[in-house]
Amino acid sequence: MVTKGQELSRTTTIKNELGLHARSAAGIAEIAANGAANIWLMKGDHKADASSIVDILTLACEKGTKIRIVIEDPADTDILNALVDLVDSGFGE
């Protein structure tokens, strides 16, 4: 069970050849912008706002990078799942 204020996250790996580039970051940001609360991408200790293309790019995620997607509000669980699916699909490339 997840209660409000508690972080919920899923970990996945970047699969597309080019890594998280501008267009794939835009795909993430577009979905994350609908979140009820903040949604974060974590690469190790580095954290980026998932609704900002620029911030995502600063994580410099190449193919094979493990990332953790973190939501702060359980209402955003669907968004979390959608984001993982998007990453797993290799952004349809």
Next chain:
Amino acid sequence: MRQPVGEIKLKGINASPGICIGRAYLVDREGVDIVEKYYIEKKKLQKEIKRFKTAVKKAQDDIRLVIENSPKELQRARILETHVALLTDKMLYGKTIETIEKEGVNAEWALKQVVANLKSLFLSMADSYLKERASDIVHVSDSIMRNLVGAETENIADIDKRVILVASDLSPADTSQINLEKIMGFITDHGGKASHTGIVAQALEIPAVVGLEHATSRIKSENLIIVDGNTGTVIVNPSEKSLVEYEERKILYEDYRAVITRESHLRAETTDGMQLEVMGNIELPEEVVSVKNYGGDGIGLYRTEFQYMNRAIFPGEEELFKKYKDVVEVIAPMPVTIRTLDINGDKAVASRYSHDEANPALGLRSIRYCLKNPDVFITQLRAILRAAAFGNVRILFPMISAYFEICEARKLLDQAAESLAKEGLPYSRDIDIGIMIEVPSAVILADFLAEKVDFFSIGTNDLIQYALAIDRGNRQVAHLYQPLDPAVIRLIKHVADVAKDKGIKVYMCGEMAAKAHHIPLLLGLGMDELSMNPQSIPNIKRVIRSLSLGDARSFLQEVLKKRTARGVFGLVREAYGDILADKAYS
């Protein structure tokens, strides 16, 4: 003699000849526009934020318009949509609004600070792909900045006296904003001989010295300076003695230039009445002016790659059409030979990802790339056909190495024409079609290829490289790159003979055509037209006027007997040594 206090001599690279003396006008390190900083009253802050939001909105609308006007092609539209999203990205949009509020400064200044921070963040990254992302951010922020600055703000376009522009570096985007008539000369910290600044300066026939390193820190606006673009010297706060000296040099140089200009407009006709067209190669629309000034008979090669390089997205049809139309109209009724995209995958824009190729010279480039990406190709073909309605256009397909390639290229050209006809846009399909002969297989198949085209244009740089298997960039073997190699001469002869036999024209647009000592040979081989960098035109015309076609033909017969490049060169020196000796014009 002791130099008076204040005179500083700086040494750089001479990028455009000429001498000028005038006042310095320093432009911002980041580019041409100087972003002013001023404070906003607290109660007016919301209004300032609204001004920023309006500028962003307009930038988004502009991009959406481009998306709508682009051919329906997924990838491209998605890249543009990324830009739309980037415009309102928190790190850019949110941070700028935050900076306006917190620091109480104008929107331009806030945006500039935010972008500078983001830029340094990306540029500090090791990954070259991410480094390039800084340019996406700069690109979108420039569009906001342009909307913010609008017409009210003081800007470089408003300079009302003639000045010498001093800048860190100038990009094509920068120079397109300057009222160039107000510029007497250019000085930049960065750049080399072939830099954009040099090209623009040459086109305007004003001096430029580049690569000075510390010019922007040593020179202040309003300083009196001398720019000697012949030697690459800049003198800041010159002494009376220097001023007198350079005034004299300036007059001498202008006299010399006048002689060249007068002669360069004479026809390139041999002593026995054979007329050759001597054309210019250009890369930027600005260079058309150079071609005209140097007496060119048209544009023999318009390289179109530049607009595709170093930018976030490929240019759209409208943008290309406008550039081509400019060139076509300025040079009309003389012809413009537009070469279609000759990019090599990796040099292409950042948004077109290409896989690393072990051997790019033999890889997916040029016509191969275009046939594989018909959407990109058709966009360009449509732009060319539309521009053709405004003057005399020829189209040139590069790197053809097989018969099917010219067939497919022609098919796409027809498709482009049909789509324009359907949409009712003005265009002309009545244009000469040609191919570059730069791959040995095209030489061997010249008779078949000739059936499909109106002209051949021999690109010697690549032809020599491919035929002799020499990489000019490789110092170990560069000395073996010999335009006068008997193998090269036979290849060119074959192409020229086939062209004559099939009744089509044969041109040459490689560097080989720009060298005086190659001209007797090229004349003997029967070239109809030579195209070269604009600066070489006057000299080549002069050389042609001193030769006879009859002699050149007999000379060719002797050349064909030689077994080595050295042997050919010896023959040239023996028969035409006087041409080589006259360095005054080269």
